[in-house]
Amino acid sequence: MWNPDDLPGKNISHVSNGNYRLRKGLWSPEEDEKLMKYMLSNGQGCWSEVARNAGLQRCGKSCRLRWINYLRPDLKRGAFSPQEEELIIHLHSILGNRWSQIAAHLPGRTDNEIKNFWNSTIKKRLKNSSSTHSPNNSDSSEPRDAMEGFISMHEHDTMCMYMDSSSSSPSSMQAMAISNRFGSSGAAGYFNVSTCLTQVGMGDGFYGDHGVLGAGDFGVEGELFVPPLESISIDENATSDKTMEENTNNKNNTINNNNYKLENNMDGVGNYNWEGENLRMGEWELGDLMEDASSFPFLDFQVE
DNA sequence: AACCTGTACAACCGCTATTCT
């Protein structure tokens, strides 16, 4: 069945797994095709089953990763737009290295992609910026790029974000600042953005998040100094043509099964709409939260 | 042309959380 001579590249190795050996390393186009075909016709199930039934000598974990990071039809590939960069930087300042949660706000982008982008590009850029700014400039020092910014945020207070389900506006992504201090409980020393996001249905992975937010849907004036980034417009139509085209191309990609529902709802101009989540955060009503929204000047998100 | 170096990114690994039996 499997022949080592078929290996497409030298970078392929194998690990023994009982009766047969599992391939490792880069995926060949043939493997991609098998997995893609299988996923499109059967949907996502148990990944070890996927690996077996698709006729791949890969572990389920490897198949899952390949699908999520590379083969998923809704992936937006190509360079990050300035808007996306800004958003990543901003979210990272809040969430730290919680790549999956950051990715949840960037439709078509994967945690791995964002992580790589951060480590290879943004981190370097921030580092450079720190060297070109005086130490007294609080926006430029290196630690601001990650945990320090994060910590300073949650030293202030707690912040949650949510989607306004009642609005079809592309700018319906709104930021919410909550003046309540969770710290009083003493339990969640590590802040609650993720909790809030999860509770409103935004933090539970990629699949449920499509249609949440286009990166260009709102402007984020970065708190951090990042040298070459263009200033960001709030104009939702400013999304790059390429992105728009890709979004449109993805419009018809729908995969359904028990665990996987992918459906991009888009309006006529390629913006995403959000539907059908129960927008409660624990015991809070959104209306109550909204009342406090404007009281947090450190937030860069626009609150309608 | 050959080698070296830096960069981007795909993939793996180890761990934790969750679900299933």
Added chain:
DNA sequence: AAGAATAGCGGTTGTACAGGT
């Protein structure tokens, strides 16, 4: 309730490739 299986996450490594010498 406990253990096994599975899913998911973040850190790290490995590879391909481009550019410089």
